Amino acid sequence: MDDHIHPEPTSFISKYIFSHDHKVIAKQFIFLGLFGLLFGGVMAMIIRWTIAYPGEPFPVLGKLLFSDTNGLLSNDRYAMFFTMHGTIMIFFAITPILIGGFGNFTIPLMIGARDMAFPTLNMLSFWAYFVSVLFLAGSFFVPGGASAGGWVAYPPLASTQFQAGWGHTFWLFAIYFVGASSTMGAINYITTVIRLRAPGMGWFDMPLTIWGLWLTAVLNALFLPVLTGGAILMILDRVAGTHFYTAASLGQKGGDPILWQHLFWIFGHPEVYILILPAWGIVSDLLSFFSRKPAFGYRVTACAMIAITILSALVYGHHMFTTGMSPMLSESFQILTMIISIPAAIFFENWLHTIWHGQIRLATPMLFSLGLVFVFGLGGLSGLYLGSIATDLYLHDTYFVVGHFHLTMAAAVLFGSFAAIYFWFPKMFGRMMNDTLGKIHFWLSVVPLTAVFVGMLIVGYAGHHRRTPSLQAYEYLKPLQQMNVWITVAALSLGAAQVLFIINFFMSLFAGPKAPNNPWGVGTLEWMLPSPPKYYNFEKIPNIYYGPHEYGNPSVKDRDWVGQWEDPKNPGSGGPNAH
Amino acid sequence: MIAGTVDSKRVALAPRAIDARIGMMLFLASWGMVFLTLFFSYAVLRFQAPVWPPADVPPLPTNVKIFAWTNTILMIVSSVFLKNAFGRRLNSPRSIVFVGATMLCGLVFLFLQIETWLELWRPGMYMSDGTYQSLFYLLTGFHALHVAAGLLLFIWTLPGLRALAGIGPRPTADRAIHYEVRAYSVSMFWHFVDVAWLATFAVVYFT
Numbered sequence A: 001m002d003d004h005i006h007p008e009p010t011s012f013i014s015k016y017i018f019s020h021d022h023k024v025i026a027k028q029f030i031f032l033g034l035f036g037l038l039f040g041g042v043m044a045m046i047i048r049w050t051i052a053y054p055g056e057p058f059p060v061l062g063k064l065l066f067s068d069t070n071g072l073l074s075n076d077r078y079a080m081f082f083t084m085h086g087t088i089m090i091f092f093a094i095t096p097i098l099i100g101g102f103g104n105f106t107i108p109l110m111i112g113a114r115d116m117a118f119p120t121l122n123m124l125s126f127w128a129y130f131v132s133v134l135f136l137a138g139s140f141f142v143p144g145g146a147s148a149g150g151w152v153a154y155p156p157l158a159s160t161q162f163q164a165g166w167g168h169t170f171w172l173f174a175i176y177f178v179g180a181s182s183t184m185g186a187i188n189y190i191t192t193v194i195r196l197r198a199p200g201m202g203w204f205d206m207p208l209t210i211w212g213l214w215l216t217a218v219l220n221a222l223f224l225p226v227l228t229g230g231a232i233l234m235i236l237d238r239v240a241g242t243h244f245y246t247a248a249s250l251g252q253k254g255g256d257p258i259l260w261q262h263l264f265w266i267f268g269h270p271e272v273y274i275l276i277l278p279a280w281g282i283v284s285d286l287l288s289f290f291s292r293k294p295a296f297g298y299r300v301t302a303c304a305m306i307a308i309t310i311l312s313a314l315v316y317g318h319h320m321f322t323t324g325m326s327p328m329l330s331e332s333f334q335i336l337t338m339i340i341s342i343p344a345a346i347f348f349e350n351w352l353h354t355i356w357h358g359q360i361r362l363a364t365p366m367l368f369s370l371g372l373v374f375v376f377g378l379g380g381l382s383g384l385y386l387g388s389i390a391t392d393l394y395l396h397d398t399y400f401v402v403g404h405f406h407l408t409m410a411a412a413v414l415f416g417s418f419a420a421i422y423f424w425f426p427k428m429f430g431r432m433m434n435d436t437l438g439k440i441h442f443w444l445s446v447v448p449l450t451a452v453f454v455g456m457l458i459v460g461y462a463g464h465h466r467r468t469p470s471l472q473a474y475e476y477l478k479p480l481q482q483m484n485v486w487i488t489v490a491a492l493s494l495g496a497a498q499v500l501f502i503i504n505f506f507m508s509l510f511a512g513p514k515a516p517n518n519p520w521g522v523g524t525l526e527w528m529l530p531s532p533p534k535y536y537n538f539e540k541i542p543n544i545y546y547g548p549h550e551y552g553n554p555s556v557k558d559r560d561w562v563g564q565w566e567d568p569k570n571p572g573s574g575g576p577n578a579h
Numbered sequence B: 001m002i003a004g005t006v007d008s009k010r011v012a013l014a015p016r017a018i019d020a021r022i023g024m025m026l027f028l029a030s031w032g033m034v035f036l037t038l039f040f041s042y043a044v045l046r047f048q049a050p051v052w053p054p055a056d057v058p059p060l061p062t063n064v065k066i067f068a069w070t071n072t073i074l075m076i077v078s079s080v081f082l083k084n085a086f087g088r089r090l091n092s093p094r095s096i097v098f099v100g101a102t103m104l105c106g107l108v109f110l111f112l113q114i115e116t117w118l119e120l121w122r123p124g125m126y127m128s129d130g131t132y133q134s135l136f137y138l139l140t141g142f143h144a145l146h147v148a149a150g151l152l153l154f155i156w157t158l159p160g161l162r163a164l165a166g167i168g169p170r171p172t173a174d175r176a177i178h179y180e181v182r183a184y185s186v187s188m189f190w191h192f193v194d195v196a197w198l199a200t201f202a203v204v205y206f207t
């Protein structure tokens, strides 16, 4: 970036629509992501309703959406719904909120930069993403409706044989543009962190949030293109009649459906870390901030995250144990998968040590961070059964898998997103969210959420297949009906609790109390700025003297935190942008 | 970067130029993964076939092989030209001449590539005939798209190169950096396309 400060744009369009400002782009991503969360969430409710109450239309929405089938979700639409639920939640809810949204918002602010390294690319990243949203939304309206081949889109289920319409092709276009958007974002994030850290900020002076986002960007840059490449082959199979994934016969004419599984999971396993690493980073910081203690083993946590990033590229085969791969290969994948538990356990321990003997402040962001630690613990432990071949062969494609990946990718990432929203809302919008409402939202979320996904582990262990719309079709599944009713009741309560969040969000946005510069007493750079920060963030780029978690420093008397920007030779100076 | 904060060593390149190089390298690493994905797919499909090329596919005609070899030479030569264009500062008309020579190589490459496909279509070898044919057209076609993109990008750099060479009004210092960054990024892309062709050539014609 240049040393001069560019003038602030004045027209509405350049300020809020085609904005180059990372803070505005962040908000665009977050609003789109919250909308996706709502959409995918309602779909989940309808899916759960259909399993628990076969033959009863979903209240209100059922009659509106499925008037041709008496308000019931037909089996075809059931498949479409779980496909789109997965796609929307992963690519159009979590990705935009945590990576597009908080990635954009926190990276320049927390490393002391005025904007991203490539602001125009940043804007393009959002608009490529928007094109993707249009394709996905459009796919609902083409003849035959949206894709129903599952979010993993395995051929031949996703081939023209079973997904005849344009719905699945649109899905692939949407994936392609998500890939383009993520690549642009990743290039920007990586370069920005390498180049624009404030003077004095070494790699190990960065907040762990930035570590998580940076490693996510690395994985995004390297592995989303694999999905893009796979999608190109599938688009050609569908529109040009090529034979990459066709299952006619191996050898002369047909391709190999398993090839897609390889490509999908070479991308897909890193993808779960793409989603969870930002949440890990954010929570690693928040646990320290709200325990008023430095993060325990900061460097070790960062290195553990690096180790996981590297390992995540080497384990994809554990999704394919049932495809008949050679035992030597599957055992290698099993061992590598199990090795991931070592760095994972290390930073999990570090989290616990961080809060140990801390002066814990149970504000809403802290509650959600602790919630993440809890549900991620459950999710991680259930993963061990899927990583080892012997148990996976039985559990494969059951609700156990659904429960596991929801605890890790959905529940943990959702809590990470909520923690981030409650934490940075004051900086983003200049107003405080209601803490009491936030706490109620947390408790009304964590209890049913645990019930839903642990319940899924149980029915999955009993053999409930993940894509079965009705238990009544199978004698051996009938006894699981009542359990599924309870899961649905919990799911509906979880969904209802989110209304509190929506109320709190919009109420605070317009009428919340004005936020001070540093409401939480935190020493990272964004909190030295006014809330919300000015267009160019830092009038003068600060020098960095401390790490991100400088608590209980004896040289400062009147408070327990020290800002990263505070000169120890001139204590209490508050730095160049002091209020 | 902010003036006065680069304490270690003064670098000759403008900070923006360094940003752009890092960004471009990341982009090429990322995009290179798409190529690797296609090669990986080729390997997975190819090693499952008992005979390759499959028995019902006639061997590639000799002139197709000649085209491929010619194209390989063209690509290498074009990279050498390009290296020459950017080996010095971009302030002489010579760099425009070398970029022009690079573009000419690319144009002939594209022409021969299209000839290759026509040559194969004539006896009736189509993309939808089988896995072998699908892979052949996929890999050559995907690469050819990059050559075409590279040519368009070169056209995009030409006004800047003219200005840098002193043809017409002199650009401001800020503008000059802008033009250099653009030209250098496009040249990185072209070298990437060159390497991608060598890999495509090796995979398609020799495995």
Ligand SMILES: [Cu+2]
Pocket (backbone or CB within 6 Å): A268, A269, A272, A315, A316, A318, A319
């Ligand atoms: Cu995995």
